[in-house]
Amino acid sequence: MIGYQIDNETFPTGVPTPYMNSAFLDRLKQKYKAPDTINKIWGLVYWGQLVDSWDDLPPRNGILNPGYKLEWENFQHDVVTDYLAWQAKIVNQYKRPDQFITQDFSGGVHTNLDQWAIAGNLDIVAENPYFETQKRLDARTIWLSGDLGRSLRHTNYLVTETNAQTIGWDSRTQYPQYPGQLRLVVYTHLAAGANMVEYWHWHSLHYGQETYWKGVLSHDLEPNRTYAEVSRVAAELKKLGPQLVDLKKDNKVAILFSADSANALSYMPVSDHVNYITVLKQMYDAVYDLNVEPDFAQAGDPNLSRYKVLLVPPLYSASDRVLQEISDYVKSGGQVVMAFKSGFANEYSTVRDVMAPGPLRAAAGFHYQEFTNLAEPEPLTPDLYGVGEQNKGSVWEEFLIPETAQVIASFEDPYWHSPAITRNNFGSGTLTYEGTFLTDTLQRQVIRDVVKRAGLTGQDQNLPSAVKVRHGRNAQGKVLHYYLNFSGEEQTFSYPYGNGSDLLTNASARQGQAFKLKPWDLAIVAEQ
Amino acid sequence: MIGYQIDNETFPTGVPTPYMNSAFLDRLKQKYKAPDTINKIWGLVYWGQLVDSWDDLPPRNGILNPGYKLEWENFQHDVVTDYLAWQAKIVNQYKRPDQFITQDFSGGVHTNLDQWAIAGNLDIVAENPYFETQKRLDARTIWLSGDLGRSLRHTNYLVTETNAQTIGWDSRTQYPQYPGQLRLVVYTHLAAGANMVEYWHWHSLHYGQETYWKGVLSHDLEPNRTYAEVSRVAAELKKLGPQLVDLKKDNKVAILFSADSANALSYMPVSDHVNYITVLKQMYDAVYDLNVEPDFAQAGDPNLSRYKVLLVPPLYSASDRVLQEISDYVKSGGQVVMAFKSGFANEYSTVRDVMAPGPLRAAAGFHYQEFTNLAEPEPLTPDLYGVGEQNKGSVWEEFLIPETAQVIASFEDPYWHSPAITRNNFGSGTLTYEGTFLTDTLQRQVIRDVVKRAGLTGQDQNLPSAVKVRHGRNAQGKVLHYYLNFSGEEQTFSYPYGNGSDLLTNASARQGQAFKLKPWDLAIVAEQ
């Protein structure tokens, strides 16, 4: 036994039981002392909801007030964090010093947990990055989970669950992997910094809800195609493992994550289709497509200066302090790409009573008083990045009034033609702002532009689209380059880094040499 | 303080609490004396639901019987009416004689209230007619609410809430008005007989569910575009108000409203898309498009003779008395346009045991025993109004067998070709009947034809489609003509009424003179 997993994909239930409502009330008393504090910060005067004593506060059921909702949401986060911390404390009393404590997160970025706080109680984070297979296989969701898991403690992480054969709580989405895909994915995990890959589970269950969440073996419990491929990659890892484990990253691009913003915006959504996570994933997809490796940083992270570029999905709910840190980050030379609605509400989900974007106004270089939803996508002008039909904004338009910001692109509506994208030089950095929801293509070009201005582009951006690359330094101090072919066709590219060799084949890799990758295959070049 | 609003958009909850069920039972005992009465009128013998004593009657939850449902619905109406009457009574004990009592209705026509009964307890009715903006702005829903509000007491009404900036319980439908639209709408309200226009609300809220139901001021609490436009129109009203207030109407067309029919038909719907309100709105839209001003009259209104034309949406549930009044109205010279299913069920939502349309048979001049739904719209013949592809019926077809009625158009189906529209001369009036759901275009033509036969058409029907006109007599006895341009393009028309001048510009208006209206602008011509 090498370590302890203290629970499984733990989430808050959100269920407002009498016990939970009572614990919530205790929290409020401790945190806010007097009921009049919440009367003010949540605006309970509206609709005559003022409370004179704590006991007058209605329980969670049916609550509409955004401030109350957000506090409850964070209360639920803390319930899970505290529970896991308590579990970890108990295990710590009994485990051997060489054993670790971990806890697994289901795939993706979670707005109903404080993943950073949970990670603080663990020795190592675990992720369960399940993924789509067959023609739909790529590294997008695998790396989203991996990059987050790695960022939570700035170190390596474990994969405790991932697809063996088919998955599903029923039999409607049974898509076994093509030959080679399972092996390719093992290395995809490692390329992001995983130190272990486990399957859920060894053999398929004959009963229960997960009858079709199949293991390495089928229900017949006999060797099969998947078992053979697991055996192959296991044999490779037995040999190469020491050169692959403990891969270290030094990423210069980060995506800023704010669960408060995701939640507060969900109480006052701008669209049925576009929300905080939509924009976050659009930004993530942009750097994925560009072969740029990102970290995640939590809003309020005091060490933003380790990054050259910060991508900010709608930072809708944030304290003055958090916004000041971003402003300072720009002033000190940071490059920020920031989405609409940032700075609008404070940490209580309450809208600021100054002109938007509040404390970000100087760094952003504009203000606005009005906004409109957009019934249809609307064209922008000029088309700086040559994206043609994709030069559009949709869903939301802020009526930006530039003060010091330059206009990158504007709307063309006859009644109003507000700037849609602006860029402001502030101190020694810049803040690029998107006052609308961009097309995926336009978002990618905006981010490419900013990443390039930060001096972070190179040959990785010239690879065939099916080839993804990831870098790191292994435990022996050698630089590794993973080249992964996410397609059923052979891919060719020119290798641009220092001379070395492919650890899997021992083939030499010289700078400028043409490299071939078979379908669903990979190379791991270790520089000399 | 000029008056008291006693509650806000009060609706019944419909929730069958023990208290409500008990009050309902009391009502039944008082109204029907013996349980055997409801056994008979609701047909409780069916499915063995007979009750021997009042206590055997099951509570509202899960009830399927249409008669029970309709009684419960009207009980709910009365709960609200009684509550508001009680509130009004209390305020009456304290208010000054010069202060008024009002209560606001949310926009539209309500089938879950008895709006006429409520209005009977008020000094003046208030409406909250919110509306769509930008390209979608027109007077359709504004006037629907206004015409209803004015008809409830046959006098002027108040607008207590309407759009200032954007509205919505979230941020998905924030559509600020184009320049000029807010001002245009103020006069649109006045043209329908409003005596006041208030906004919900003064400044945008920073918290609570209505954070994005924005006021005149934005969250920044500073002057803005909307504030400027409100100021402009307020200055105009300060000057012109005395000439605009207390506008009187003498409309000759009415739409007959029957909440019972709407509710009873909803228990036995003919379609997922077409219902009582669909037909009512289609008829309202027709007169809106024709620039004909309608009142609303409640089914059972004893003073129908004040109107020359009566438009009757499906009068599905009505007593013999109500039907007799309509029959008498026709006999005395009234022009009726009546939709399918009228006369089918009595006031208990129970189908009559004589040939349809029951007591309306003589006035309608036909009977029928059968009907069919229509899977697809079906063509009619002949095409009397030249509407081509729009000469169709859909949803419902009654197998009308004319007795004295003429056939205006018939279905063409090879198995049956029933009359779809009939017209019957009865006494000195006519009853035009629609045994199917007409296309909007065809409905407009049928109504245009009847309105013309009643001698109510003129130059108002020749205006450009974007220009709406409304008339009235002001407190000084002068005839006013509002011409409103609901488009972003300049409109021109020939002014057909007596010489006068535009109150807004003082420009003279002579009969036959060409008149121009700027985009989203208006003229108010006062005859000399």
Add this chain to the structure above:
Amino acid sequence: MIGYQIDNETFPTGVPTPYMNSAFLDRLKQKYKAPDTINKIWGLVYWGQLVDSWDDLPPRNGILNPGYKLEWENFQHDVVTDYLAWQAKIVNQYKRPDQFITQDFSGGVHTNLDQWAIAGNLDIVAENPYFETQKRLDARTIWLSGDLGRSLRHTNYLVTETNAQTIGWDSRTQYPQYPGQLRLVVYTHLAAGANMVEYWHWHSLHYGQETYWKGVLSHDLEPNRTYAEVSRVAAELKKLGPQLVDLKKDNKVAILFSADSANALSYMPVSDHVNYITVLKQMYDAVYDLNVEPDFAQAGDPNLSRYKVLLVPPLYSASDRVLQEISDYVKSGGQVVMAFKSGFANEYSTVRDVMAPGPLRAAAGFHYQEFTNLAEPEPLTPDLYGVGEQNKGSVWEEFLIPETAQVIASFEDPYWHSPAITRNNFGSGTLTYEGTFLTDTLQRQVIRDVVKRAGLTGQDQNLPSAVKVRHGRNAQGKVLHYYLNFSGEEQTFSYPYGNGSDLLTNASARQGQAFKLKPWDLAIVAEQ
């Protein structure tokens, strides 16, 4: 009074009341003795759900375990069966010897009842086969109910309810029959073996939920078109009844029905659109289209040998014994057409721990370890039946590995090209297996092929598609041939059987003679 109907379309409620949960626990104690039995057969070890004592077992609400669900489902079946048996027992104590006991089933095949067990307590089964009318009228659903009703006791059945005028719990689907359709349908019932046709109901109700479930008379209670047609057919039956009643069938094709498979598969569905009943109906439609009359047999029926062809929808959940019987049936010369997923799980809904298809492996002549869902329909090759674009499989693909089976058609996917349809000679019979969901056209061709191999095809397969034929022997020992025209056009065909005459017209019918059927009309030829 000729007999007693003991209840009406009785279904289990499924509601897990405390009483029901307690009765369920009693059943488990009796059936399985020790909790450890269900721990094993349902796999409660998974997710830590083991029960040490019966009282630890959670009640039905929220249960996910498929084994538990299936047991509960069958418990519910038994609740209804036991209730009806008890009712029948009481009536038996009082009724006269010449009176019968019946109970009606709503139309179709029911997976939430054990219809065979219920029928065992009745003297005669009743069906309520409602049907679509106007252009949509055919015998498909009428005969599905009739064939099932007849198969439950292998004798004639009653029609206790069927369409008179229009039907519906509201007014959205009121489709009266075309002239002639009501009469045609009466004979359609008789052609399947019905001994009585009753309408629900005599006259239309004026109140209650079924106001628009119209009777023979309309709400006006006067004679009408439907009354006239009922009178016509009643007069015919008064004359011909003795020659038509008690029609006997000797069908050679059966569809195997397994409620367990339908239910177990619904817990682990392969698709949102394709399920057990979808495949059963596809097979039924195939024989309907082919003018082949089928019986239904219950899985576990010990007398399968009476049939030459057995059609098996996905037999997902079945005991070894049931599978062995099918295997033996093939060995003894039976022709089986079997759908995917058959043999996968045992009678507890638990997947077998041997290679699929488990005990069917020898008879099927293949095994498989893997399967995939299909995102889109995929082409098969070769196109043995010349169905072109319809030569496709969808939803599900098993990776069949033939042992002794021949391949009829295979998938073409570049990554895997598994057999889609196989045929295995086993003993003196054959088993044709479909490892995917076929198109309707392909299914019909596969079944046509097998029926032909069984020597069961002839001139019935050459009729115009609108003409359906049914055969039987009447009480006088004469062979009857019903020819029914389900179209609005006259149909002509050549009569291929022994000389006789049409009972309705007395026209003679000679072998090879051309026969004409008017729209929605029929002939009943009695051989001499």
